[in-house]
Amino acid sequence: xxxxxxxxxxxxxxxxxxxxxxxxxxxxxxxxxxxxxxxxxxxxxxxxxxxxxxxxxxxxxxxxxxxxxxxxxxxxxxxxxxxxxxxxxxxxxxxxxxxxxxxxxxxxxxxxxxxxxxxxxxxxxxxxxxxxxxxxxxxxxxxxxxxxxxxxxxxxxxxxxxxxxxxxxxxxxxxxxxxxxxxxxxxxxxxxxxxxxxxxxxxxxxxxxxxxxxxxxxxxxxxxxxxxxxxxxxxxxxxxxxxxxxxxxxxxxxxxxxxxxxxxxx
Amino acid sequence: xxxxxxxxxxxxxxxxxxxxxxxxxxxxxxxxxxxxxxxxxxxxxxxxxxxxxxxxxxxxxxxxxxxxxxxxxxxxxxxxxxxxxxxxxxxxxxxxxxxxxxxxxxxxxxxxxxxxxxxxxxxxxxxxxxxxxxxxxxxxxxxxxxxxxxxxxxxxxxxxxxxxxxxxxxxxxxxxxxxxxxxxxxxxxxxxxxxxxxxxxxxxxxxxxxxxxxxxxxxxxxxxxxxxxxxxxxxxxxxxxxxxxxxxxxxxxxxxxxxxxxxxxx
Numbered sequence: 269x270x271x272x273x274x275x276x277x278x279x280x281x282x283x284x285x286x287x288x289x290x291x292x293x294x295x296x297x298x299x300x301x302x303x304x305x306x307x308x309x310x311x312x313x314x315x316x317x318x319x320x321x322x323x324x325x326x327x328x329x330x331x332x333x334x335x336x337x338x339x340x341x342x343x344x345x346x347x348x349x350x351x352x353x354x355x356x357x358x359x360x361x362x363x364x365x366x367x368x369x370x371x372x373x374x375x376x377x378x379x380x381x382x383x384x385x386x387x388x389x390x391x392x393x394x395x396x397x398x399x400x401x402x403x404x405x406x407x408x409x410x411x412x413x414x415x416x417x418x419x420x421x422x423x424x425x426x427x428x429x430x431x432x433x434x435x436x437x438x439x440x441x442x443x444x445x446x447x448x449x450x451x452x453x454x455x456x457x458x459x460x461x462x463x464x465x466x467x468x469x470x471x472x473x474x475x476x477x478x479x480x481x482x483x484x485x486x487x488x489x490x491x492x493x494x495x496x497x498x499x500x501x502x503x504x505x506x507x508x509x510x511x512x513x514x515x516x517x518x519x520x521x522x523x524x525x526x527x528x529x530x531x532x533x534x
Numbered sequence: 535x536x537x538x539x540x541x542x543x544x545x546x547x548x549x550x551x552x553x554x555x556x557x558x559x560x561x562x563x564x565x566x567x568x569x570x571x572x573x574x575x576x577x578x579x580x581x582x583x584x585x586x587x588x589x590x591x592x593x594x595x596x597x598x599x600x601x602x603x604x605x606x607x608x609x610x611x612x613x614x615x616x617x618x619x620x621x622x623x624x625x626x627x628x629x630x631x632x633x634x635x636x637x638x639x640x641x642x643x644x645x646x647x648x649x650x651x652x653x654x655x656x657x658x659x660x661x662x663x664x665x666x667x668x669x670x671x672x673x674x675x676x677x678x679x680x681x682x683x684x685x686x687x688x689x690x691x692x693x694x695x696x697x698x699x700x701x702x703x704x705x706x707x708x709x710x711x712x713x714x715x716x717x718x719x720x721x722x723x724x725x726x727x728x729x730x731x732x733x734x735x736x737x738x739x740x741x742x743x744x745x746x747x748x749x750x751x752x753x754x755x756x757x758x759x760x761x762x763x764x765x766x767x768x769x770x771x772x773x774x775x776x777x778x779x780x781x782x783x784x785x786x787x788x789x790x791x792x793x794x795x796x797x798x799x800x
Contacts, residue, residue, distance in 0.1 A: 326746050352680055363629065412767050418620050446685070501677045
């Protein structure tokens with residue numbers, strides 16, 4: 269998005285100007301934690317991997333970029349851990365790449381996409397795609413007044429009523445933590461967060477996006493039923509590839525819908 | 535530290551060149567999560583608050599800087615959460631400020647200082663100061679092979695045998711998590727990490743420092759006994775001010791020892 273002629277003085281004014289801007293969205297930052305989730309979208313949007321990284325040479329973060337339907341797409345995958353070779357999942361990598369990408373790329377809109385767990389008691393099934401209404405953490409318990417709220421870290425996703433009308437996704441609250449499994453304390457916090465969907469990155473992306481007042485939406489596809497019979501890790505690995513395909517289809521629908529629209533039209 | 539004439543090509547070579555450099559340490563980055571812990575050191579070292587921040591204007595992070603005993607000291611406090619007004623504690627803020635400070639300030643050495651919980655079963659008492667030998671996480675359970683190790687995120691602190699000999703601190707392993715309290719699962723992971731000390735930032739600072747191969751040491755002063763009778767939050771708040779004084783004295787001793795020395799002399 270071209271900056272308005274009068275540059276707003278505060279981040280909040282900037283968000284306000286973004287949301288009410290009549291200029292169509294031009295630059296989208298997609299953050300995806302796992303390579304298996306990211307690569308089909310890279311292919312779909314015909315993105316190229318950076319030859320000369322916008323990030324410091326020491327980090328494993330990978331940027332794929334290109335133009336799709338008049339949108340500048342930057343898809344960031346935090347890459348493989350340099351010592352262990354596994355995807356750099358979780359809140360620390362997610363917050364770092366969100367921070368560095370906002371600094372380097374100045375996106376109009378962030379989309380955090382990924383697979384997630386969800387609760388059948390809240391109506392979720394394997395393969396469902398959720399648009400998230402709000403994000404919070406479930407593993408940051410700080411039982412001191414006000415610090416408790418900081419730990420929960422509740423952030424609203426961008427409101428997208430027209431996107432909801434157009435696309436047949438479920439809507440639910442997201443709770444984020446750095447464990448794939450769920451302890452009793454995690455479960456109690458997830459219930460307190462009234463969350464349907466559970467992931468390992470969303471609230472961290474939301475924290476940094478909110479800091480810079482960049483509108484953010486969260487698209488999460490369900491690989492495992494948290495309150496079901498099967499162990500999470502097993503169910504997650506079993507469904508990762510097929511659900512990633514559903515996720516990628518959903519993200520494509522979202523991007524197709526966004527193309528040509530302003531933030532306030534979403 | 536002045537860069538060696540031949541600039542090393544990789545981060546590891548750089549760490550190697552740092553550790554074996556015969557040039558004295560010139561720039562130290564101190565990362566402290568809470569204002570109560572930070573301000574006495576700001577006064578002690580007569581540091582000034584940045585007038586023009588080296589960080590983006592949207593973040594609450596505060597840099598205090600100055601020269602103390604020929605050392606360029608940058609003390610970074612992540613500041614107050616802009617919505618809630620409490621210190622930005624925990625791993626996300628710690629990793630973000632470590633990342634942004636390394637990028638902006640290129641320190642020779644990082645010192646993460648702070649108050650912490652500790653285990654009396656491992657010989658700790660209130661007011662003890664620990665030099666940390668290694669850091670790991672206790673709240674990132676990912677029960678998939680290799681991802682489990684990524685979750686634990688074990689990183690070594692810089693080895694400082696001479697500092698140990700000179701100063702009468704205890705030595706122990708540190709375990710980091712985003713909760714002030716401790717669930718059964720946290721406790722099991724802390725035991726598996728063989729940790730004596732428990733904090734909310736150390737392993738996150740270690741993760742980013744390791745990424746950029748900046749040597750890091752961790753100085754932690756005990757505010758609460760995790761395996762004791764009193765509730766952690768109550769004991770923590772009761773001891774925060776007095777133990778912060780012990781912490782600041784310890785950090786001063788460490789900085790005094792560092793002054794004029796190379797990394798490999800620590």
